[in-house]
Every structure is written in structure tokens, then in C-alpha cells.
Amino acid sequence: MDQMAPASLFRRGQLLYSQDQTADALFIVKAGRVRVFRVSQDGKALTLAILGPGSVFGEMLLIGQRMHDSFAEALDDALICQLGVRDVERFLLADARIGTRVARLLGARVAELEDRLTDLALKPLHARVAATLVNLSQGSSAGGSRFGRAPSIRLTHEQLASVIGSTREATSRVLSDMAAAGLIRQGRGRVVILDVVGLRRGTYPH
Numbered sequence: 749m750d751q752m753a754p755a756s757l758f759r760r761g762q763l764l765y766s767q768d769q770t771a772d773a774l775f776i777v778k779a780g781r782v783r784v785f786r787v788s789q790d791g792k793a794l795t796l797a798i799l800g801p802g803s804v805f806g807e808m809l810l811i812g813q814r815m816h817d818s819f820a821e822a823l824d825d826a827l828i829c830q831l832g833v834r835d836v837e838r839f840l841l842a843d844a845r846i847g848t849r850v851a852r853l854l855g856a857r858v859a860e861l862e863d864r865l866t867d868l869a870l871k872p873l874h875a876r877v878a879a880t881l882v883n884l885s886q887g888s889s890a891g892g893s894r895f896g897r898a899p900s901i902r903l904t905h906e907q908l909a910s911v912i913g914s915t916r917e918a919t920s921r922v923l924s925d926m927a928a929a930g931l932i933r934q935g936r937g938r939v940v941i942l943d944v945v946g947l948r949r950g951t952y953p954h
Contacts, residue, residue: 777802778826781824884901930942
């Protein structure tokens with residue numbers, strides 16, 4: 749991918765893509781994390797996805813990828829490869845191995861969104877918070893669990909609230925309950941997972 753489209757550095761908080769962008773572009777995350785979100789008419793942000801290295805996103809009708817009315821911003825300093833339509837035709841679609849990989853990634857994104865919609869519709873807030881923390885702790889976007897250390901998720905309360913469709917205040921209360929139960933430890937812009945099994949079971953007061 750470096751030869752096809754050299755990675756560009758996007759600083760933390762920098763927008764990669766906005767709802768006003770009309771040109772087809774496909775982005776591949778090489779390092780760092782990217783948040784894809786929408787903004788409602790009242791200014792409330794709803795996070796659609798938090799993407800780590802290897803993730804694909806963007807507006808590319810050629811492969812059925814849409815980002816209408818969405819934004820994408822770097823959550824960390826991130827290295828991003830950007831491809832245009834000609835690049836996709838030349839490199840991705842011409843190589844069945846790469847094309848298959850991209851199709852699997854996009855399919856996984858759709859399945860993830862379906863699961864999140866189900867959670868929003870059916871699960872109470874504490875269960876949505878727990879499920880989101882577990883999912884992020886298992887993915888590359890969580891910061892990882894290296895050398896036996898507990899997985900750490902780099903998100904603020906406000907960012908986590910936008911993922912689960914809640915308010916920052918309500919999300920903070922649930923996180924405080926989880927911390928009191930010994931399931932997590934909170935830091936500045938960071939949640940450390942201490943008991944993944946407990947989060948899955950929901951074994952804490954709520």
C-alpha cells in the first residue's frame with residue numbers, strides 16, 4: 749500500500765473527510781485511530797465507527813462504500829493512505845486478493861453497525877456501555893493489551909457517549925458504577941479494563 753498510495757500524516761483532531769466532500773476517495777488506516785461520525789441538526793454527534801489499522805472507509809460508489817453526511821477525524825496522530833477511483837481500479841479491483849480483503853472488511857463494518865443498532869434498540873444503557881467497552885478492548889482501536897497489561901481504551905466520556913447514543917452525564921454515572929465494582933479503572937481520556945468477564949456478565953450494581 750505504501751507503493752500504491754504513500755501514507756499521509758493526520759494530526760489528532762484533524763478532519764480527513766467531511767459531509768461536504770463530493771469527490772470519491774477511499775481511505776485505509778495504516779496507524780492510529782479514526783472516528784467516523786454524523787452531526788444532528790441540534791449539533792449532537794453520533795459516532796458510527798472507531799477504526800484502527802487495516803480499516804477501510806470513504807466514499808467510493810465503485811465498490812459500494814458510502815459516507816454521505818458523515819465526517820471522519822483522527823482520534824490520534826494517524827497515518828492514512830488515500831486512493832482515488834483510478835487507484836482503486838488499478839490496484840484493488842485488478843488484484844483479486846486485495847479486492848476480496850476489502851470486501852470482507854466492508855462486510856464486517858456492516859455487521860458491526862447492525863449489532864450496534866440492535867443494542868441501541870433493545871439494551872439498557874449499562875449493557876450498551878459494557879458491550880462497547882468489551883468490543884473496543886478486543887480491537888486494535890483499544891490500545892491493546894501488551895505484555896500482560898490490562899487493555900486500555902483511549903476515549904473520553906463524551907466520545908464513548910457518542911458511540912452508544914447517550915449523554916456524557918449518564919455515561920459517566922455508569923462508568924463510575926463500573927469503577928466502584930472493580931471492573932474498570934478510569935484515567936484522563938482513558939478506561940482500563942480490569943475484569944472483561946464481569947463486564948460481559950453485567951455483574952455490578954446498576
